[in-house]
Amino acid sequence: MRLRIMFMLLATGAASSLIAADWRQFRGNAANSVAVGESLPTELSGDTIAWKASLPGRGLSGPIVVGEQVFVSASSGYTQDRLHVISINAADGSTQWERQFIATGRTLTHETMCNATPTMASDGQRVFAFFSSNDLICLDLAGNLQWFRGFGSEFPNASNSLGMSSSPVIVGKTVVVQVESDAEAFACGVDVESGVTLWQIDRPHAANWTSPSILPATNDTPELVLLQSSKGLAAVDPTSGTIVWNFDKGASTIPSSTVDSGSIVIPSNGLTAIRPATGNTFEQLWNASSISPGTSSPVVVDGMAFVLNSAGVLTAGETTSGERLWQLRLRGKFSSTPIAANGYLYLFNEDGNAFVVKPEKDKGTIVSELDLAEKILCSPGAADGALYVRSDEHLFKFSKRHQGRLSTE
Amino acid sequence: MRQLVSGFAAILLTTAITCAVRADETSEAIAVLRDVQPGSTDSAAARAAVQKLTTGGAQTLMPLLHGFRQATPLAANWLRNAFEQLVEAETKAGHKLPQQELEAFVGDQEQSPQARRLVYETLKRTDPGIEDRLIPGMLLDSSAEFRRDAVARLITEAAGMSDAAKATTLYRKAISGAVHEDQVKTIAEALRKNNETIDVQKHFGFLPEWSIVGPFDNKDEKGFAVAYGPELEVATAKMPDLQAEYDGQSGKVRWQPIATTDDYGMIDIAKQIENYKGSLMYAVTTWTSDKEQQVEIRLGTPNSWKLWVNGELVFEREEYHRSCKLDQYRVPVTLKSGPNQLMFKVCQNEMTQDWAQRYQFQMRICDSTGSAILPAKRTARHAANPGVQ
Numbered sequence: 001m002r003l004r005i006m007f008m009l010l011a012t013g014a015a016s017s018l019i020a021a022d023w024r025q026f027r028g029n030a031a032n033s034v035a036v037g038e039s040l041p042t043e044l045s046g047d048t049i050a051w052k053a054s055l056p057g058r059g060l061s062g063p064i065v066v067g068e069q070v071f072v073s074a075s076s077g078y079t080q081d082r083l084h085v086i087s088i089n090a091a092d093g094s095t096q097w098e099r100q101f102i103a104t105g106r107t108l109t110h111e112t113m114c115n116a117t118p119t120m121a122s123d124g125q126r127v128f129a130f131f132s133s134n135d136l137i138c139l140d141l142a143g144n145l146q147w148f149r150g151f152g153s154e155f156p157n158a159s160n161s162l163g164m165s166s167s168p169v170i171v172g173k174t175v176v177v178q179v180e181s182d183a184e185a186f187a188c189g190v191d192v193e194s195g196v197t198l199w200q201i202d203r204p205h206a207a208n209w210t211s212p213s214i215l216p217a218t219n220d221t222p223e224l225v226l227l228q229s230s231k232g233l234a235a236v237d238p239t240s241g242t243i244v245w246n247f248d249k250g251a252s253t254i255p256s257s258t259v260d261s262g263s264i265v266i267p268s269n270g271l272t273a274i275r276p277a278t279g280n281t282f283e284q285l286w287n288a289s290s291i292s293p294g295t296s297s298p299v300v301v302d303g304m305a306f307v308l309n310s311a312g313v314l315t316a317g318e319t320t321s322g323e324r325l326w327q328l329r330l331r332g333k334f335s336s337t338p339i340a341a342n343g344y345l346y347l348f349n350e351d352g353n354a355f356v357v358k359p360e361k362d363k364g365t366i367v368s369e370l371d372l373a374e375k376i377l378c379s380p381g382a383a384d385g386a387l388y389v390r391s392d393e394h395l396f397k398f399s400k401r402h403q404g405r406l407s408t409e
Numbered sequence: 410m411r412q413l414v415s416g417f418a419a420i421l422l423t424t425a426i427t428c429a430v431r432a433d434e435t436s437e438a439i440a441v442l443r444d445v446q447p448g449s450t451d452s453a454a455a456r457a458a459v460q461k462l463t464t465g466g467a468q469t470l471m472p473l474l475h476g477f478r479q480a481t482p483l484a485a486n487w488l489r490n491a492f493e494q495l496v497e498a499e500t501k502a503g504h505k506l507p508q509q510e511l512e513a514f515v516g517d518q519e520q521s522p523q524a525r526r527l528v529y530e531t532l533k534r535t536d537p538g539i540e541d542r543l544i545p546g547m548l549l550d551s552s553a554e555f556r557r558d559a560v561a562r563l564i565t566e567a568a569g570m571s572d573a574a575k576a577t578t579l580y581r582k583a584i585s586g587a588v589h590e591d592q593v594k595t596i597a598e599a600l601r602k603n604n605e606t607i608d609v610q611k612h613f614g615f616l617p618e619w620s621i622v623g624p625f626d627n628k629d630e631k632g633f634a635v636a637y638g639p640e641l642e643v644a645t646a647k648m649p650d651l652q653a654e655y656d657g658q659s660g661k662v663r664w665q666p667i668a669t670t671d672d673y674g675m676i677d678i679a680k681q682i683e684n685y686k687g688s689l690m691y692a693v694t695t696w697t698s699d700k701e702q703q704v705e706i707r708l709g710t711p712n713s714w715k716l717w718v719n720g721e722l723v724f725e726r727e728e729y730h731r732s733c734k735l736d737q738y739r740v741p742v743t744l745k746s747g748p749n750q751l752m753f754k755v756c757q758n759e760m761t762q763d764w765a766q767r768y769q770f771q772m773r774i775c776d777s778t779g780s781a782i783l784p785a786k787r788t789a790r791h792a793a794n795p796g797v798q
Contacts, residue, residue: 077554078553078554078557078589078591097497099490099493100489100493101486101489101490102482102485102486102489102523104482104483104486106738108732108734108737110732137486143494144456144459144460144490144494145455145456145459145486145487145490146452146456147449147452147455147456148449148452148483148486148487149447149448149449150447150482150483153447153482153483154447154448156724157725157726157727160728160731161728161731161732161734161737162731162732181728182727182728182729182731183726183727183728190449194449194450194452194453195449195452196448196449196450196452197448197449205727207728207731
């Protein structure tokens with residue numbers, strides 16, 4: 001019996017370490033920007049760049065990691081209609097395969113954005129690349145096309161002339177996408193295996209660049225997907241599309257909500273924290289109107305909520321009360337959402353300046369800076385002791401293990 | 410000996426049957442991919458078809474490429490994935506691709522522009538010289554990408570010339586194939602610097618002359634869904650009565666002419682008439698076609714809009730102030746031979762921000778590469794300037 005329990009513990013440990021080692025979607029496996037159990041280099045420098053790989057096109061989409069493969073999407077061409085999905089070997093930065101497709105929907109975006117703005121997602125067996133043109137492409141890990149949904153052509157009015165940016169999330173066997181614009185808006189759950197729509201719900205007709213978040217299951221409630229819009233935040237059953245509860249006090253249409261220990265921090269009237277309550281409802285914990293995120297989504301970790309405003313000021317708030325703890329001025333404009341790992345925050349501004357910040361209850365301290373001299377608008381990823389970030393030209397890997405070794409392109 | 414001959418014949422027959430079977434399987438697999446439907450209900454069959462094609466060897470390449478012709482964008486993506494995997498498999502196996510046959514395919518304008526470009530880029534990986542061999546002859550290609558490359562070479566060549574007359578000749582040649590805004594801008598600027606005339610508006614095929622009526626009420630953005638007089642008339646008569654008078658937002662309104670000399674064909678209601686907040690206007694024009702033809706109506710506007718062609722609503726879009734760009738929207742339509750009536754409804758809302766004050770639109774008619782299709786009957790402006798190019 002003891003042997004059996006030990007085996008089960010080992011098996012569970014192996015499975016969870018496998019999951020912890022991946023970074024499978026925008027803001028990580030739990031879609032909350034926290035790299036649990038990762039030990040990343042706290043000093044970013046040329047010495048910690050393990051490799052940098054050339055990319056075939058532009059992208060605001062962040063890298064995802066499945067096992068030894070790093071996946072990233074890109075778009076190229078005069079009209080940004082060429083869609084790229086690239087698999088890169090995590091060990092050495094070499095390209096394993098690249099697949100190209102042609103957009104079936106509108107590719108027009110604001111100059112800052114591009115067609116490859118949403119971050120890819122994976123269920124561990126497949127990868128899902130979503131684009132501003134609303135093309136959702138599923139490939140297996142070897143690059144074989146599994147299915148292709150052209151939501152842009154299926155729903156030609158569901159587009160935004162400034163571009164779409166919502167990244168898909170995987171919940172169970174469902175890919176959840178938000179396709180929301182002024183002219184047409186919906187969210188749907190798509191079967192990971194077949195690409196068939198399992199459910200589709202109407203959403204507020206308003207431009208929306210936020211991405212879904214995930215509220216983990218508890219003993220009383222199943223896992224829910226959180227869909228944010230200018231109207232608020234809807235908690236939706238990912239298997240049916242049924243709205244379980246609805247926070248209707250309005251929310252931002254750019255930074256997305258984040259979940260920590262069962263509480264949800266919403267970019268709403270500054271920041272608002274709520275917690276699901278019994279009876280398919282929720283209770284508000286606090287509101288902090290003075291803590292207002294810019295483009296980046298909030299990050300909640302170690303009892304603190306962090307937001308970046310449009311002027312590059314990092315603000316820390318207390319997660320039990322919303323009380324502001326401190327502010328730290330970084331440099332430049334930020335589009336990307338930071339990630340938290342091993343007690344540090346990793347932040348990249350649009351000019352390509354990387355910052356490692358040590359956050360404490362009374363202050364935040366910049367412990368490392370690095371100028372990558374390339375435009376960075378994506379949110380980084382972290383897996384297996386490495387930090388990944390991409391520019392329009394390159395994918396960078398930072399790692400302690402590769403300290404002193406730089407292989408370029 | 411007789412046995413040997415009959416044995417050889419049997420082998421030939423078996424090979425012929427195998428090839429025929431394989432060819433049938435290839436055609437079948439290509440047909441499956443060409444028939445793939447939106448909604449992904451047939452993804453399993455499509456996956457199986459791709460697998461069949463990617464293990465079919467080099468003889469599968471050309472049929473696969475021919476399968477791109479007139480394929481839907483969705484089907485073309487499945488065919489592309491099969492091609493990429495097949496090339497990968499062939500390369501890995503150390504097999505050489507049929508270079509000559511593939512290069513001939515690139516030059517065959519009867520084939521899918523997308524497939525030709527795919528093959529070109531595949532060949533270019535191992536044969537960079539293909540660019541010099543093919544691109545200069547692709548100035549008027551059916552692929553916008555090939556045209557762009559050919560135009561870029563001419564622009565570079567012209568920019569390096571010290572002889573203004575020779576440079577002008579090259580720029581003139583370049584503009585004949587240019588379909589992208591950035592290249593046309595560069596060429597127009599260079600030509601004008603050399604005191605040359607160029608009609609950018611005509612080059613793109615903009616519609617510069619309209620009749621317009623309004624304002625009608627669009628307070629709280631409600632007018633988008635309201636069918637005012639012109640809209641009611643177009644539903645029955647295909648063209649509103651240009652002599653009619655309507656109840657507008659603040660009194661009676663009548664049709665009036667509006668035209669633009671702007672390079673990019675912008676009809677600027679806010680500047681040329683008035684920026685009536687919370688209003689909408691209707692604009693109509695006639696475009697005469699010398700034959701029935703498929704065209705793209707491309708338009709740009711920061712305002713909400715509806716477009717009717719010969720009385721049929723072809724697209725509507727309720728989005729305000731998210732940008733205004735050339736070719737922001739592409740609407741494929743079939744025009745009949747003779748006069749075609751276009752009616753455009755353009756709506757302004759009541760947003761007060763500086764960036765939300767534009768009330769304008771630009772519209773042009775072109776082919777799928779973006780190359781202008783000019784009307785059979787020229788507008789008054791072009792008729793008055795027949796020498797302008």
